[in-house]
Amino acid sequence: AKLMDDLIFYPPAVTNQKQWYRFITCGFIHADIQHLLFNMLSLFMFGRFVEGDFIAFFGNNGKLIYLLLYFSALVICLLPTYFKNKENHQYKSLGASGAVSAVVFAGIFLYPTAKIGLFLIPPIIPGFIFAPIYLFISAYLDKKGGDNINHSAHIWGAIYGVAFVIVACYLFSDFKAVENFIETIKVWAKF
Secondary structure (H helix, E strand, O other): OHHHHHHOEOHHHHHHHOOOOHHHHHHHOOOOHHHHHHHHHHHHHHHHHHHHHHHHHHHHHHHHHHHHHHHHHHHHOOHHHHHHHOOOOOOOEOOOHHHHHHHHHHHHHHOOOOEEEEOOEEEEEEHHHHHHHHHHHHHHHHHHOOOOOOHHHHHHHHHHHHHHHHHHHHHHOOOOHHHHHHHHHHHHHOO
8 A cells, every 4th residue: 555655646745745647656656456557458459459550650669669658658647637626635546547548549540440349339430529518428427527537538548649650650650540540541532
């Protein structure tokens, strides 16, 4: 329990004791085995495609850029939560869901027509349709509150994942990420 308390994202500890490491360490602890398994399964399912594309786009730097996406997302997705709760002594957050959301949405952006399912829903919904539904539900649940899930991290992780792909491709590759997204949906819409 002490180790968990030392690693969990606790905004007042960041603010008052300058424990900035908590932005990263909270991504390595989870509430329970189901939380950990769901995050790691999602990371594996989407991450292998995103990492493969990054290797294709960025060559020898692909794996490093993929790791940069994941670890920077751990921090970026928590910034809004931090600023909202920096003096809230009741607030704590843990898990890698925001960073996993960044990888999932990077995957959706790269493969917008790939079919996605969730829990008992079979993979029948194209990613570009699933994505706004997921974001809408996350925003609703974030506003509603009370379920001990940091929906804000999911939302900001998702936005960051897409933005990261666009910027990384623009800076380090000839791959036109936005054009690919639009063209893939146009081709899909013709069928």
